[in-house]
Amino acid sequence: xxxxxxxxxxxxxxxxxxxxxxxxxxxxxxxxxxxxxxxxxxxxxxxxxxxxxxxxxxxxxxxxxxxxxxxxxxxxxxxxxxxxxxxxxxxxxxxxxxxxxxxxxxxxxxxxxxxxxxxxxxxxxxxxxxxxxxxxxxxxxxxxxxxxxxxxxxxxxxxxxxxxxxxxxxxxxxxxxxxxxxxxxxxxxxxxxxxxxxxxxxxxxxxxxxxxxxxxxxxxxxxxxxxxxxxxxxxxxxxxxxxxxxxxxxxxxxxxxxxxxxxxxxxxxxxxxxxxxxxxxxxxxxxxxxxxxxxxxxxxxxxxxxxxxxxxxxxxxxxxxxxxxxxxxxxxxxxxxxxxxxxxxxxxxxxxxxxxxxxx
Amino acid sequence: xxxxxxxxxxxxxxxxxxxxxxxxxxxxxxxxxxxxxxxxxxxxxxxxxxxxxxxxxxxxxxxxxxxxxxxxxxxxxxxxxxxxxxxxxxxxxxxxxxxxxxxxxxxxxxxxxxxxxxxxxxxxxxxxxxxxxxxxxxxxxxxxxxxxxxxxxxxxxxxxxxxxxxxxxxxxxxxxxxxxxxxxxxxxxxxxxxxxxxxxxxxxxxxxxxxxxxxxxxxxxxxxxxxxxxxxxxxxxxxxxxxxxxxxxxxxxxxxxxxxxxxxxxxxxxxxxxxxxxxxxxxxxxxxxxxxxxxxxxxxxxxxxxxxxxxxx
Amino acid sequence: xxxxxxxxxxxxxxxxxxxxxxxxxxxxxxxxxxxxxxxxxxxxxxxxxxxxxxxxxxxxxxxxxxxxxxxxxxxxxxxxxxxxxxxxxxxxxxxxxxxxxxxxxxxxxxxxxxxxxxxxxxxxxxxxxxxxxxxxxxxxxxxxxxxxxxxxxxxxxxxxxxxxxxxxxxxxxxxxxxxxxxxxxxxxxxxxxxxxxxxxxxxxxxxxxxxxxxxxxxxxxxxxxxxxxxxxxxxxxxxxxxxxxxxxxxxxxxxxxxxxxxxxxxxxxxxxxxxxxxxxxxxxxxxxxxxx
Numbered sequence: 023x024x025x026x027x028x029x030x031x032x033x034x035x036x037x038x039x040x041x042x043x044x045x046x047x048x049x050x051x052x053x054x055x056x057x058x059x060x061x062x063x064x065x066x067x068x069x070x071x072x073x074x075x076x077x078x079x080x081x082x083x084x085x086x087x088x089x090x091x092x093x094x095x096x097x098x099x100x101x102x103x104x105x106x107x108x109x110x111x112x113x114x115x116x117x118x119x120x121x122x123x124x125x126x127x128x129x130x131x132x133x134x135x136x137x138x139x140x141x142x143x144x145x146x147x148x149x150x151x152x153x154x155x156x157x158x159x160x161x162x163x164x165x166x167x168x169x170x171x172x173x174x175x176x177x178x179x180x181x182x183x184x185x186x187x188x189x190x191x192x193x194x195x196x197x198x199x200x201x202x203x204x205x206x207x208x209x210x211x212x213x214x215x216x217x218x219x220x221x222x223x224x225x226x227x228x229x230x231x232x233x234x235x236x237x238x239x240x241x242x243x244x245x246x247x248x249x250x251x252x253x254x255x256x257x258x259x260x261x262x263x264x265x266x267x268x269x270x271x272x273x274x275x276x277x278x279x280x281x282x283x284x285x286x287x288x289x290x291x292x293x294x295x296x297x298x299x300x301x302x303x304x305x306x307x308x309x310x311x312x313x314x315x316x317x318x319x320x321x322x323x324x325x326x327x328x329x330x331x332x333x334x335x336x337x338x339x340x341x342x343x344x345x346x347x348x349x350x351x352x353x354x355x356x357x358x359x360x361x362x363x364x365x366x367x368x369x370x371x372x373x374x375x376x377x378x379x380x381x382x
Numbered sequence: 383x384x385x386x387x388x389x390x391x392x393x394x395x396x397x398x399x400x401x402x403x404x405x406x407x408x409x410x411x412x413x414x415x416x417x418x419x420x421x422x423x424x425x426x427x428x429x430x431x432x433x434x435x436x437x438x439x440x441x442x443x444x445x446x447x448x449x450x451x452x453x454x455x456x457x458x459x460x461x462x463x464x465x466x467x468x469x470x471x472x473x474x475x476x477x478x479x480x481x482x483x484x485x486x487x488x489x490x491x492x493x494x495x496x497x498x499x500x501x502x503x504x505x506x507x508x509x510x511x512x513x514x515x516x517x518x519x520x521x522x523x524x525x526x527x528x529x530x531x532x533x534x535x536x537x538x539x540x541x542x543x544x545x546x547x548x549x550x551x552x553x554x555x556x557x558x559x560x561x562x563x564x565x566x567x568x569x570x571x572x573x574x575x576x577x578x579x580x581x582x583x584x585x586x587x588x589x590x591x592x593x594x595x596x597x598x599x600x601x602x603x604x605x606x607x608x609x610x611x612x613x614x615x616x617x618x619x620x621x622x623x624x625x626x627x628x629x630x631x632x633x634x635x636x637x638x639x640x641x642x643x644x645x646x647x648x649x650x651x652x653x654x655x656x657x658x659x660x661x662x663x664x665x666x667x668x669x670x671x672x673x674x675x676x677x678x679x680x681x682x683x684x685x686x687x688x689x690x691x692x693x694x695x
Numbered sequence: 696x697x698x699x700x701x702x703x704x705x706x707x708x709x710x711x712x713x714x715x716x717x718x719x720x721x722x723x724x725x726x727x728x729x730x731x732x733x734x735x736x737x738x739x740x741x742x743x744x745x746x747x748x749x750x751x752x753x754x755x756x757x758x759x760x761x762x763x764x765x766x767x768x769x770x771x772x773x774x775x776x777x778x779x780x781x782x783x784x785x786x787x788x789x790x791x792x793x794x795x796x797x798x799x800x801x802x803x804x805x806x807x808x809x810x811x812x813x814x815x816x817x818x819x820x821x822x823x824x825x826x827x828x829x830x831x832x833x834x835x836x837x838x839x840x841x842x843x844x845x846x847x848x849x850x851x852x853x854x855x856x857x858x859x860x861x862x863x864x865x866x867x868x869x870x871x872x873x874x875x876x877x878x879x880x881x882x883x884x885x886x887x888x889x890x891x892x893x894x895x896x897x898x899x900x901x902x903x904x905x906x907x908x909x910x911x912x913x914x915x916x917x918x919x920x921x922x923x924x925x926x927x928x929x930x931x932x933x934x935x936x937x938x939x940x941x942x943x944x945x946x947x948x949x950x951x952x953x954x955x956x957x958x959x960x961x962x963x964x965x966x967x968x969x970x971x972x973x974x975x976x977x978x979x980x981x982x983x984x985x986x987x
Binding site for chain 1: 593595596598610
Binding site for chain 2: 811
């Protein structure tokens with residue numbers, strides 16, 4: 023997993039989008055609490071990603087905003103208006119689904135025109151605006167095709183154009199990229215971000231892919247068991263995770279046995295500050311980022327297991343003398359060979375910690 | 383690819399083994415194997431020829447011969463006598479009415495089944511019941527309707543004694559063509575459920591949700607999306623139902639013992655009495671007439687299928 | 696959108712709770728409400744039950760007297776029933792033999808051909824499908840016209856025993872059996888499996904016996920059961936070729952003892968329902984296995 027966060031995230035576009043406000047939203051399905059009092063505020067024109075493992079409630083949260091799911095209690099405000107009694111088709115939203123949502127008997131153009139038709143826009147104006155929006159996703163030349171004649175990526179572009187053609191107040195994206203190939207996924211997520219920024223449309227993006235969330239979102243809400251564990255910019259989540267779950271879920275971490283003494287993590291002789299809530303003293307598992315360690319002339323002894331070239335950097339797996347296997351990120355010039363004896367040192371960055379018997 | 387074709391060098395794993403074991407030449411055996419494969423088709427081909435192709439040809443061809451073996455068009459022109467035309471007319475009427483009723487009622491059941499779990503108890507029971515009842519046509523179905531709306535049938539008696547309604551006030555119609563409509567509907571509805579349910583349940587929930595997020599009402603969803611998507615399947619099922627009723631014999635044979643009001647009964651009369659309207663081999667001509675109708679219906683069905691394949695996978 | 700619609704927290708909560716009770720999804724799509732579903736299925740189901748109920752009621756009627764008796768049922772188990780209904784039992788025997796031979800034709804003629812075409816001659820797939828669908832276009836009542844001369848030869852060659860009729864039944868079950876086996880064939884990755892096996896050194900026959908057939912068990916069972924159900928209900932060909940099977944015998948018995956005819960019809964119906972229920976279970980089992 024790459025952790026480069028150099029993506030420019032300037033939101034200088036005109037903020038025409040609406041606000042979205044969830045307060046104390048609760049939703050339970052037979053015996054299972056999908057949303058356990060969710061609070062979320064999305065600013066106009068902002069892109070917020072809901073990130074979490076499957077079953078964490080992120081899709082339920084999105085569907086509650088769209089009105090496809092009713093909520094048990096709490097309030098959802100769009101543009102300051104309580105939408106509890108507003109059915110989906112009156113909420114003025116645009117939504118892109120995971121896959122297969124294009125109407126199969128309509129051409130690309132007819133699909134894109136659908137929302138305008140529902141709003142009784144005159145035929146000529148409708149066509150004009152549909153073609154405009156189709157141009158935005160670069161599919162004008164496929165306007166007469168049917169869904170099954172398009173690739174998965176093209177289908178999702180059409181779905182995006184269809185959702186945007188009405189210039190909705192809010193754009194909701196439900197894992198729109200998860201059914202696509204890795205390469206198309208990266209391309210399309212950048213395109214979604216570009217169009218979203220251009221239009222200044224308030225967007226909620228659901229994903230289980232932390233890399234995706236960090237790459238496109240202004241802010242990311244990490245969810246677990248129907249709760250938001252932490253919400254913040256990608257940089258905040260990565261550098262100062264509120265707890266071990268966030269640290270573990272966002273980015274790659276090594277788990278190393280350590281000792282917590284007076285609230286400080288002691289690991290192979292190094293004292294490291296503890297991130298997140300304080301824990302009782304005693305043995306813990308420290309979560310150390312691969313880039314917070316380096317290969318040095320002396321330090322913790324270990325043996326190289328493997329080393330992989332990742333383009334701008336190299337990641338080497340080392341078995342430490344105590345048996346712990348760690349991944350270390352370093353410059354490509356250094357090329358350790360399997361079996362080579364090396365020494366590892368910590369850079370001293372603050373770490374998160376898990377209780378010692380924690381299993382993922 | 384098939385294992386029988388000679389492997390090209392860049393193909394799958396088969397020729398890897400050939401490369402590792404150069405002595406195993408796959409090209410020759412594969413030719414021989416293909417010939418063997420064709421030979422393996424012989425028993426089935428012979429069976430189908432004798433018991434499907436031959437009877438079909440015989441059925442049609444006998445219509446063109448007189449009893450002494452000379453070629454004649456008398457039987458075929460005999461199809462255009464008023465009696466036979468009227469018989470085809472009743473067959474069309476019966477098939478059409480029972481198909482339309484069956485299609486509408488069956489589609490209603492399919493609609494009610496939307497949202498039930500595939501493999502769930504309700505689904506399995508209804509699907510099995512539909513399979514049974516679609517095969518139920520025949521003697522047993524005739525019994526059931528005699529017991530229900532026969533002269534002494536359960537419903538007839540209850541209506542007469544409790545409600546004072548005599549369903550046979552204008553004569554006993556159960557043993558006439560109109561009397562066949564109800565029993566036919568009884569096997570047409572289940573057939574509709576079997577053929578139409580897959581098409582209706584193939585409506586993806588995302589389409590409804592997308593329609594709603596785009597501002598569509600439930601009515602708009604039905605009008606612009608659900609109805610156009612399932613329409614070809616509905617019409618196709620309707621044609622199958624028509625063909626099914628048109629070719630059905632057993633129910634009518636068990637209910638109507640006298641007269642030949644529909645084409646299959648006319649064929650029975652021709653086979654049993656050897657002469658209908660004083661013409662021999664009339665059965666062959668009637669069979670030809672039925673095949674023509676069936677081919678036209680099935681052709682319409684395939685046209686319908688290919689027209690919609692424009693947007694179907 | 697007016698600001699007046701913005702309800703205070705308390706009201707918003709109660710309103711949304713009242714409007715859509717917990718655990719009930721918003722109805723968006725084509726699905727009917729639970730009430731509509733129950734109404735439709737309940738009413739149509741009740742109407743479809745009436746003839747079956749009428750049949751059951753009929754078997755307890757005491758002639759035209761208007762009162763009820765169990766004698767028609769108890770008569771089945773009386774000592775002389777075997778003699779009284781000998782013709783019927785014989786016809787049932789005939790139908791069972793016919794069902795067995797028909798299943799044999801499906802297993803020994805159709806199944807190997809389908810596997811062969813699927814694995815070795817895929818270009819013939821459409822042709823085979825076309826042939827197997829023909830019996831829908833050429834119904835039994837048409838086929839029987841040409842079968843009459845064919846059977847006059849068959850009788851000379853094989854004799855006039857009952858089982859020969861199964862040759863004709865094999866044709867009438869063709870569309871059903873084909874569909875059952877084909878859907879199973881399509882569901883298993885035959886190409887990948889056979890390629891994997893041949894890279895591991897298995898020959899064609901080994902692939903067939905150890906990999907393909909075990910995976911086809913459900914389709915083969917379904918094809919067999921549907922064939923049995925069709926054969927037990929067949930009337931047209933038997934009647935017009937003057938053969939005795941369950942259905943022709945039922946019609947004959949109904950002239951003298953309609954009660955027993957209806958009792959046996961109910962048995963046949965129940966048996967067919969059980970057979971097809973098993974097919975249904977087989978189908979859904981295949982489905983859930985594929986999902987997991």
